[in-house]
């Protein structure tokens with residue numbers, strides 16, 4: 076009797092092991108999934124104004140990950156602040172070099188990647204690369220105009236790419252949890268810049284402020300940012316370049332957030348990293364010097380309209 080039970084247990088454990096091993100080898104072999112590429116009909120519309128605007132956006136949105144300190148251009152680098160469980164991740168050379176950069180990509184291929192996260196060969200890029208889900212068509216066009224321009228940051232540079240080595244966890248999540256974003260089917264208009272709350276919301280969404288400043292990257296809703304868990308309530312555990320945790324601040328209009336802050340204090344913090352009566356803001360928060368005072372103030376005006384969240388986030392210092 077006893078031996079039959081043991082045999083039964085042994086069989087069940089054996090079966091579970093076989094299933095786990097099969098999943099492991101299947102996912103390891105399959106890797107990051109690929110998707111069909113349905114290119115839109117699109118050619119970049121370039122002008123000096125578009126390039127200027129695109130440069131400003133790219134400095135705030137792309138340079139943080141793609142800037143290489145040695146070349147001084149967007150030739151890619153290792154993502155030292157990515158969680159180690161994901162395996163080593165390298166951003167890529169996005170200068171106009173034809174071999175290592177994006178010199179051989181068409182405008183439509185760039186647009187498709189930036190919107191959906193799917194590369195021209197169909198390969199899916201996990202969420203460690205930003206996706207411009209809600210950005211106005213005009214602004215995405217401006218970023219592509221900048222990438223195609225003769226600005227020094229994107230001039231052809233033959234620095235070779237280093238390949239990321241995604242871990243099993245990254246592969247598993249890319250197959251089960253993470254999905255590409257849909258290509259917008261309608262025109263996304265620019266915000267009304269005369270309406271500060273509307274402009275501020277647009278910037279809070281599209282400069283990805285919400286993504287770091289809500290509860291957790293895992294529970295963010297990129298399609299509808301204000302549906303993210305703990306929207307702007309802070310406490311998300313981002314990493315600095317040494318892999319130490321730097322919790323994000325509560326930016327809701329609660330007294331544990333920025334409820335007692337003046338608009339002027341907020342603008343100084345966002346543009347220059349200066350906080351009243353405290354030490355300067357640290358990485359991965361970076362100074363948004365490219366924002367005008369009006370734009371930074373608009374983010375403040377918008378944040379004053381969102382639901383307050385009671386969440387006191389302590390700043391932990393390591394030095």
Ligand code: HEC
Pocket residue numbers: 133136137138139140141154164165166167168169175176177185188189194199200201203204205218239
């Ligand atoms: C959080 C970091 C991060 C940000 C922000 C980011 N990227 Fe990337 N990007 C990456 C990584 C990492 C890869 C490599 C992905 C891979 O190979 O799977 C990548 C890949 C790319 C590629 C594909 C290049 C190739 O040769 O395959 C392009 C194009 C690109 N990024 C453009 C941009 C632009 C434009 C922006 C700003 C709007 C941007 N990225 C913002 C991290 C980032």
Ligand code: HEC
Pocket residue numbers: 278279282283284285287288313321322323324325326332333341344345350355356357358359360361363374390
């Ligand atoms: C990559 C993640 C990240 C992004 C994106 C980000 N922040 Fe932050 N932010 C942080 C972190 C982390 C801190 C806390 C830094 C510290 O404690 O030194 C912070 C702090 C702040 C503070 C200080 C608040 C306080 O109570 O001290 C303000 C204001 C702020 N961020 C505004 C913004 C705005 C506005 C945006 C978008 C334009 C933005 N942040 C985008 C990570 C981010």
